[in-house]
Amino acid sequence: MMRSFGLLSVLVLVASCQTYDFERVTPLAVGQTTDKTIVASKRLKPNVMLLVDNSGSMLLPTNTANPNCPANCGNSASNPCPGTCPTRVSEMKSAMATFLQSSGAIARLGVTIYPTDNVCKAASNIDVAFPTPTVTDDGTDSALTANASQVNTRIQMLGPTGGTPTGPSLEFLGTYGGLTDNNDFRDDFVLLLTDGLPNCNDNNPNQLCSCGAMCTAMQTMACNCTTSTCASTLCAKGCLDFVSGDDNAGAVGAVKALRQKGIRTIVVGFGADLAGGTGPTVLNAMARAGGFARECQMGMDSECGTGNTCNQATKVCSQAFFQAANGAELAAALQKISQSFQGDPCVFTLSARPSDPRYLSVVIDGNNVQEGSGTFSYDFGTNKVTFLGDLCTRLTRSTTQNPVNVEFRIVERF
Numbered sequence: 001m002m003r004s005f006g007l008l009s010v011l012v013l014v015a016s017c018q019t020y021d022f023e024r025v026t027p028l029a030v031g032q033t034t035d036k037t038i039v040a041s042k043r044l045k046p047n048v049m050l051l052v053d054n055s056g057s058m059l060l061p062t063n064t065a066n067p068n069c070p071a072n073c074g075n076s077a078s079n080p081c082p083g084t085c086p087t088r089v090s091e092m093k094s095a096m097a098t099f100l101q102s103s104g105a106i107a108r109l110g111v112t113i114y115p116t117d118n119v120c121k122a123a124s125n126i127d128v129a130f131p132t133p134t135v136t137d138d139g140t141d142s143a144l145t146a147n148a149s150q151v152n153t154r155i156q157m158l159g160p161t162g163g164t165p166t167g168p169s170l171e172f173l174g175t176y177g178g179l180t181d182n183n184d185f186r187d188d189f190v191l192l193l194t195d196g197l198p199n200c201n202d203n204n205p206n207q208l209c210s211c212g213a214m215c216t217a218m219q220t221m222a223c224n225c226t227t228s229t230c231a232s233t234l235c236a237k238g239c240l241d242f243v244s245g246d247d248n249a250g251a252v253g254a255v256k257a258l259r260q261k262g263i264r265t266i267v268v269g270f271g272a273d274l275a276g277g278t279g280p281t282v283l284n285a286m287a288r289a290g291g292f293a294r295e296c297q298m299g300m301d302s303e304c305g306t307g308n309t310c311n312q313a314t315k316v317c318s319q320a321f322f323q324a325a326n327g328a329e330l331a332a333a334l335q336k337i338s339q340s341f342q343g344d345p346c347v348f349t350l351s352a353r354p355s356d357p358r359y360l361s362v363v364i365d366g367n368n369v370q371e372g373s374g375t376f377s378y379d380f381g382t383n384k385v386t387f388l389g390d391l392c393t394r395l396t397r398s399t400t401q402n403p404v405n406v407e408f409r410i411v412e413r414f
Helices: 088-103 141-156 166-173 217-223 250-260 278-289 327-342 389-397
Strands: 012-023 029-039 047-053 108-114 188-194 263-270 322-324 347-349 360-364 367-369 376-379 384-387 406-410
Touching (some): 047 166, 088 141, 088 263, 166 250, 250 263, 263 278, 263 327, 322 327, 384 389
Parallel strands (some): 047 188, 263 322
Antiparallel strands (some): 012 029, 347 384, 360 367, 360 406, 376 384
């Protein structure tokens, strides 16, 4: 995937219906009247909004076989597990504290908690907003760390209750200006941390409200009830918010809508419920729709983790979401995700596509560079530029005292 590299300079110039001299990869210069966009790209630290599931099932033990966890503890707020029993919420709090205290400056972090009542109310406010916008990342680490500390404080306050309105909460984040600003030159992510299956959709097409006591076995199966009952007030809310084969519906549709706005969703499934059954199917669909499926670029199963395999054709793991059954696994998953933010400084995905590969010009420190085995390669299909050889080494070794200015000039259309 495209990664962050905060030491490269930015230049974005947009011109329309004017005449410009334009450097192109071929020896000729182009001067013409045209609609065109000249783009230079910079890898700034991404915006990452944590969307944290605070549903009642987070009170359950991470391992029901643990002798410190009495039978049925955590199945309600009135029957909590003892402090010696690791629960999903206690393990998440521990792992997030470690992650946020050690890696708080890797991104511009915020947090949103859902549900916001003891039934099914979706997220409707940002609990901790992103830090104040900045044009560069220079000197911002202390502010990012302070904001991450606020995020951690909010997470440590969690008191699980209610259902799992994942879809509507994702839809809400699609309205947050911190994620939808197309002029900040930052990648935008939602990091979804959930232990359960999405529900709480009153408009679920698989609802049982219309059939009541006369529901057929096929209707009941389509509902795929996620609660103790899907009758009465739960005839729609209790059904799984997922329609198999339809990426435009339910929670998967909400993820897809975010992706269309340029916001990628990283899916972390937390808890034993996701070890089998419908859970992996739903979260896999969400992960693939979110644009951050777990990858295996070297084609090795080991890149995908224990019990997971690599699809050799797509280089995507068969289990596309990140799974954590306990705090240690959650911490490991978060660390792997954070490494992706830190990035490969030699690989860039362009923000616009040239009308022809010849109409891409790459300028390094003011000098036009020709494509070649020792400089860079451009893949028109993926719209990615990969720097090679000594040029890649220069980018890797650059510092704030000795930066490398990278500019991509593109004739997008005539």
